[in-house]
Amino acid sequence: MPPTALQCKECGSRYGLDARYVCEQCFGPLEVAYEAPQADAAELRRKIQAGSSGIWRYADFLPFSERPKDPLEPGLTPLVKADQLAERLGIGELWIKNDAANPTHSFKDRVVAVAAAKAQELGFETLACASTGNLANAVAAHAAARGLESYVFVPADLEEQKLLATGVYGTRLVGIRGNYDDVNRLCTQLCEERPWAFVNVNLRPYYAEGSKTLAYETVEQLGWTLPDRVVVPIASGSLFTKIGRGFTEWLELGLVEGELPTFNGAQAEGCSPVATAYQEGWEVCKPQRPDTIAKSLAIGNPADGPYALELARRTGGTIEAVTDDEIRAAIRLLAETTGIFTETAGGVTIATLAKLAERGDIDPSERVVAYITGEGLKTLDATRDGFVMHEIDPTVEALDAEFATATSAVAAH
Secondary structure (H helix, E strand, O other), X not given: OOEEEEEEOOOOOEEOOOOOOEOOOOXXXXXXXXXXXXXXXXHHHHHHHOOOOOHHHHHHHOOOOOOOXXXXXXXXXXXXXXXXXXXXXXXXXXXXXXXXXXOOOEOHHHHHHHHHHHHHHOOOOEXXXXXXXXXXXXXXXXXXXXXXXXXXXXEOOOOHHHHHHHHOOOOEEEEEOOOHHHHHHHHHHHHHHOOOEEOOOOOHHHHHHHHHHHHHHHHHHOOOOOOOEEXXXXXXXXXXXXXXXXXXXXXXXXXXXXXXXXXXXXXXOOEOHHHHHHHHOOOOOOOOOOOOOOHHHOOOOOOOHHHHHHHHHHOOOOEEEEOHHHHHHHHHHHHHHHOOOEOHHHHHHHHHHHHHHHHOOOOOOOEEEEEEOEEHHHHHHHHOOOOOOOOOOOOHHHHHHHHHHHHHHHHHO
């Protein structure tokens, strides 16, 4: 399925496969267009299964004429059957796609791997990005592994864990006094002035393609079948829509049979422009000023918001918003029932899943996949005060006394 052009999602205008992201005719966003593959479904399946143990096993569906070399190949992260969580929520069959198992512990490794490979193919020597944290980690790491210079621009008040896990790679880390949308505006200006590959600006059409691999892996790990419903966090809306595109491509190629799953999007109430638009029946999203612990989802003016709305409505899904307290509770719930510790974005996903289950939106016969996009160690403050440490003297008697007291206190309460 070789790439043929960059094509406008609005008017269909086509451009060469270079570093550009907006249509000159209508200012619509660009995406990669592909030539239909010559191989049949059985041959494509065999080629995939004989491929690498990461995202490049799907190289035929990504924007390259041949498989790139990648020193930090992400992908093939665990798909975990979450029986205890399903029972707690009253769901028949639930799977957790744990993308915290990537090299820098988030799904952003997928998109950056694709963007970094394209940057080198196009001759760039500097990789850059605007980020709310996870992308900063991934850009710094993949640039270091490829021997590229890098600049990473983030809101200055980002979680300390994400700053530390970015600076360690030797990148030029720049904190901006403002929110993500302020950071993104500066990077859009810089990409016109500097010969840098901004993964989520001038390389955005290629970068976004990496998210399709989450759909491909889900199908493959479910034995070449589709889920009935997916729950996906929404920041810009790109991950949400590209998972949809990944399923659609494989349906069209005959690699999997069935119908597109129901798509439920998840946002935090403190930054929920897409959920608000969904609830109000709008076709576009009105910008919001972020105020939430889910900083990795805090994009007040989401570029792919309208496309996320269309996908949710077309598949019979919804886009929900949850509170910070619900996010914290969901992080604990996931950890206690699956052993998976997620960052706040994953808390948004699980809180939304719980809301859907409580409301009765999920049929007991459905197979549900929830996407966890980042590691809990990145947002430790969200779990502060969520548990008690019992401090005792080093004796058996002290242990028994402590827990007898604690049990009595719980019973009295």
